[in-house]
Amino acid sequence: MTLSHSQLAQMASDGYLLLPALFDADEVELLRAAVPEVIVRQGPEVIREDGDASMVRMIFAAHTFNETFRRLTLHPRLLSRVEQLFGEPAYLFQSRFNVKSGFHSAGWAWHQDFNQWHRLDGMQTPNAMALGVFLDDVNPCNGPVMVIPGSHKRGHIFNPDAMDIPDADVAAAANDLGIIPLMGPPGSVVLFHSLIIHGSAPNVSPWPRRIFYMNISPISNRELSPKREWFHCDADGPALVPLPDDCLRQKVSA
Ligand code: SIN
Numbered sequence: 001m002t003l004s005h006s007q008l009a010q011m012a013s014d015g016y017l018l019l020p021a022l023f024d025a026d027e028v029e030l031l032r033a034a035v036p037e038v039i040v041r042q043g044p045e046v047i048r049e050d051g052d053a054s055m056v057r058m059i060f061a062a063h064t065f066n067e068t069f070r071r072l073t074l075h076p077r078l079l080s081r082v083e084q085l086f087g088e089p090a091y092l093f094q095s096r097f098n099v100k101s102g103f104h105s106a107g108w109a110w111h112q113d114f115n116q117w118h119r120l121d122g123m124q125t126p127n128a129m130a131l132g133v134f135l136d137d138v139n140p141c142n143g144p145v146m147v148i149p150g151s152h153k154r155g156h157i158f159n160p161d162a163m164d165i166p167d168a169d170v171a172a173a174a175n176d177l178g179i180i181p182l183m184g185p186p187g188s189v190v191l192f193h194s195l196i197i198h199g200s201a202p203n204v205s206p207w208p209r210r211i212f213y214m215n216i217s218p219i220s221n222r223e224l225s226p227k228r229e230w231f232h233c234d235a236d237g238p239a240l241v242p243l244p245d246d247c248l249r250q251k252v253s254a
């Protein structure tokens with residue numbers, strides 16, 4: 001359950017890693033089975049698509065109110081790799097379930113996650129990453145996350161007012177480094193550095209593209225002083241302690 005030397009080297013040089021089918025079909029079914037409970041949640045942690053309040057775009061902090069997603073954030077197949085990359089235990093300061101339903105879901109402008117965590121949550125050091133678990137097949141048609149490999153080495157492009165990066169900076173980085181879509185079967189996992197430039201197109205395909213993101217830092221990186229509500233950022237989360245490998249299946253029998 002550890003990353004190989006070449007995977008560690010790829011994370012360092014490209015700023016991202018794709019781990020195909022880390023969860024099996026049964027585990028993906030268990031994750032999908034948790035979605036109806038999460039999606040009907042009412043409250044400010046549920047963000048809706050612009051122009052269509054009936055469509056959920058994203059849900060913050062599902063791990064705090066749903067047992068399956070709580071267990072996923074403590075899964076040893078994830079945490080073993082994360083600890084290897086950080087060299088110490090991690091804590092989770094934000095989770096986001098991006099629903100990206102078929103036909104009418106908007107995309108995400110090019111950005112660096114660190115810009116949001118810096119300007120809204122007070123993070124000073126980009127020693128953090130996002131980890132995404134695919135609940136669906138992610139393919140060229142349903143709006144995969146696209147990354148500019150190696151762009152995390154170009155530093156922070158500060159925007160004090162919004163998430164977006166100026167087009168000229170995206171073009172310069174993409175023309176030098178290219179763009180990679182992060183695709184794979186359900187149960188795949190992606191890890192990316194907080195400074196990597198990434199975005200995604202709208203999903204006009206008939207197929208949903210659901211990804212559960214954990215945004216994490218090493219436990220020693222305690223720099224957060226959030227200006228936002230609790231569900232956006234938890235500055236005081238404990239070190240993540242892994243559950244047994246069958247923790248998703250155990251929930252069914254619990
Ligand atoms: C994000 O960058 O926060 C979301 C991108 C995506 O899931 O398409």
Ligand code: MN
Pocket residue numbers: 111112113198
């Ligand atoms: Mn992002």
